[in-house]
Amino acid sequence: MKVHLDRERCQGHGRCYVLASSVFESDDDGYGFVISGAVPDDFHDAARKGAGNCPEDAITLIRD
Amino acid sequence: MTDDTSPPDDIEVSDTGLALDGPPQEMYKFLRDHMPVMAVEHEMMTGTSVALHEDVMTVLQNPNIFSSLGAAEIGQVRPLIPLEIDPPDHSKFRKLLDPLFAPRRVAELEASTRSLVNDLIDAVIEDGACNFHSSIAEPLPSQVFLTMFGLPVERTAEFIELKDGIIRPPVEGIEAATEHRNITGQKIYAAIQEAIDEKKANPTGDFISQFLDAEVDGHRLTEDDVLDIGYLFFLAGLDTVTASLDCMLAYLAQNPADQRRLVEAPDDIPAAMEELLRWETPVAGVIRVATQDTELSGCPIRAGDKVSVNLGSANTDERFWDEADSVDFDREINKHIAFGGGIHRCLGSHLARMELRVGLQEWHKRVPSYELKPGTTPAYTMGLRSVDNLELIWET
Numbered sequence: 001m002k003v004h005l006d007r008e009r010c011q012g013h014g015r016c017y018v019l020a021s022s023v024f025e026s027d028d029d030g031y032g033f034v035i036s037g038a039v040p041d042d043f044h045d046a047a048r049k050g051a052g053n054c055p056e057d058a059i060t061l062i063r064d
Numbered sequence: 065m066t067d068d069t070s071p072p073d074d075i076e077v078s079d080t081g082l083a084l085d086g087p088p089q090e091m092y093k094f095l096r097d098h099m100p101v102m103a104v105e106h107e108m109m110t111g112t113s114v115a116l117h118e119d120v121m122t123v124l125q126n127p128n129i130f131s132s133l134g135a136a137e138i139g140q141v142r143p144l145i146p147l148e149i150d151p152p153d154h155s156k157f158r159k160l161l162d163p164l165f166a167p168r169r170v171a172e173l174e175a176s177t178r179s180l181v182n183d184l185i186d187a188v189i190e191d192g193a194c195n196f197h198s199s200i201a202e203p204l205p206s207q208v209f210l211t212m213f214g215l216p217v218e219r220t221a222e223f224i225e226l227k228d229g230i231i232r233p234p235v236e237g238i239e240a241a242t243e244h245r246n247i248t249g250q251k252i253y254a255a256i257q258e259a260i261d262e263k264k265a266n267p268t269g270d271f272i273s274q275f276l277d278a279e280v281d282g283h284r285l286t287e288d289d290v291l292d293i294g295y296l297f298f299l300a301g302l303d304t305v306t307a308s309l310d311c312m313l314a315y316l317a318q319n320p321a322d323q324r325r326l327v328e329a330p331d332d333i334p335a336a337m338e339e340l341l342r343w344e345t346p347v348a349g350v351i352r353v354a355t356q357d358t359e360l361s362g363c364p365i366r367a368g369d370k371v372s373v374n375l376g377s378a379n380t381d382e383r384f385w386d387e388a389d390s391v392d393f394d395r396e397i398n399k400h401i402a403f404g405g406g407i408h409r410c411l412g413s414h415l416a417r418m419e420l421r422v423g424l425q426e427w428h429k430r431v432p433s434y435e436l437k438p439g440t441t442p443a444y445t446m447g448l449r450s451v452d453n454l455e456l457i458w459e460t
Contacts, residue, residue, distance in 0.1 A: 002219075011405065011406060011409040012162065012409060013403065013405075013409060014167060014413070014414060015399070017167075018167075018311035020353050026166065026167055026168070027166075028161050028163050028166060028168070029158075029159070029166055030162055030163075030167055030414055031162075037117035038093065039393060048211075051434070052396070052397045052399070053397060053398060054399060055399040055400065055405050056125070056405060057074065057399075064221050
C-alpha cells in the first residue's frame with residue numbers, strides 16, 4: 001500500500017499524525033506528512049485510520 | 065428545493081416548539097430536513113444559512129468564492145488577521161502563526177495547564193458543588209491565553225466582560241448590538257495597545273513581544289498588524305474553550321454511563337473528546353461572504369450575500385455520518401469539523417484540544433462522580449454555546 005498526502009488540501013487538523021503516528025508525522029507548523037510513502041503491512045490499519053479521519057479528505061491510499 | 069419540503073416563507077424557529085436555549089441537535093435536523101438553505105436575520109448577520117455537510121464543506125473549501133473578509137462584524141475597524149485575509153496573503157500570515165500553535169509548542173504548556181486545572185479544582189472540591197462555568201471553564205483557557213499572549217492575568221474578569229460585550233452584547237436589537245460591539249471593540253484595541261507599548265519597552269517571551277519582532281514576506285509586522293492579530297486572538301482565546309468545556313461537562317453530567325467511562329478508562333478521553341466536539345460543536349457556525357453569484361443546493365447566492373455555515377448541523381448530518389445522532393466514543397471514523405475546515409481551520413485547535421483533554425483528565429480524576437444540581441437545566445447561548453448556569457454537585 002502507498003499513502004499520498006495532498007499538501008495543498010491539508011489544512012493542519014492534525015488528526016492523521018495523532019491517530020496514526022506510525023504512518024504520519026507533524027511538521028514544525030502542525031501540518032501532516034507521510035513518513036514513508038510505501039507502508040509496511042503492519043501499518044495498513046493505521047494508514048486507513050489516518051486517511052479516514054482527515055476532515056479535508058487530503059489523504060489517498062493506493063493499493064499495490 | 066422541491067415543493068414537499070418547502071416550509072412557509074415566514075416560518076419562525078419558535079414554531080418548531082424547540083427551546084432556543086436547549087440542546088440544538090433536533091433543531092439542526094429540522095433545518096436540514098425543511099430548510100437546508102435558508103434566509104436568516106439576527107444580531108450576528110443577515111444572509112443565508114446552510115445546514116448540510118456537503119454545502120458547508122463547499123463554502124469552507126472555496127475561499128475564493130466564499131471570502132472571510134467582512135464576514136463577521138465583531139467590532140473590528142480593520143480586517144482581522146489571519147481570519148479576514150484571503151489568499152495569497154493568508155498563507156504568509158499562517159506561516160508566521162502556525163508554528164506558535166503547532167502540537168510540539170502546545171506540548172510545552174501541558175504541565176503548567178495541568179497544574180492550573182488542579183488549582184481551580186482545589187478551590188471548589190471540598191464544597192461538593194460549583195458553577196462549573198465560572199469556577200473552571202472560564203478561568204482555565206483565559207489564564208492560559210492571557211499568559212501566552214502577554215496580557216495581564218490580573219485583569220481576567222475585565223477582559224472576559226469585554227469579550228462577552230462582543231459575543232453576547234447585553235442589549236436588544238440589531239442596531240444596539242452593533243453599537244455596543246463597536247464601543248467594546250475600541251476598549252479591546254486599547255487594552256492590546258497598552259500591552260504593545262509595554263512590550264516595546266520591555267520585551268518578554270510572549271506572543272506580543274514576538275510579533276513586534278516578526279516579519280512576514282520580508283516586512284516587519286506593523287503595530288496595526290499586531291493589533292489585528294491580537295483582536296482576533298482575544299475573542300477566540302477567551303471564549304471557545306470555555307464553551308467547549310461547558311458543553312462537554314453538561315453532556316457528561318446528564319449521561320452517567322459515559323461519565324463513568326471517562327473515570328474508569330481515562331485512555332478513552334481523547335476519543336471521547338473528539339466525539340463530544342462533533343456532537344456538541346461548541347462553536348456552532350462561522351460566516352463567509354460570497355464574492356460572486358453562485359448557488360448552494362440549488363439555491364441562488366448573490367455576490368455580497370453573507371453565508372453562515374452551520375458546523376453543528378454538518379457534524380450531525382445523517383446524509384454524511386453513520387449513526388449521526390448517537391454519541392459513540394468508539395466511532396472509528398470521526399472527521400468532524402468542530403474547528404472549521406479549509407484554509408481558516410481554527411489556528412488554536414491544537415491548543416484547545418490540549419486544554420480540553422487536560423481539563424477532562426484532571427476533573428474526572430478528582431471528581432469521579434457528579435451530576436447537575438437538582439432543579440437546574442443547562443441553558444446554552446446561541447452561536448458560541450456556553451452554559452453560564454452549569455451547576456454541578458458531587459459527594460465529598
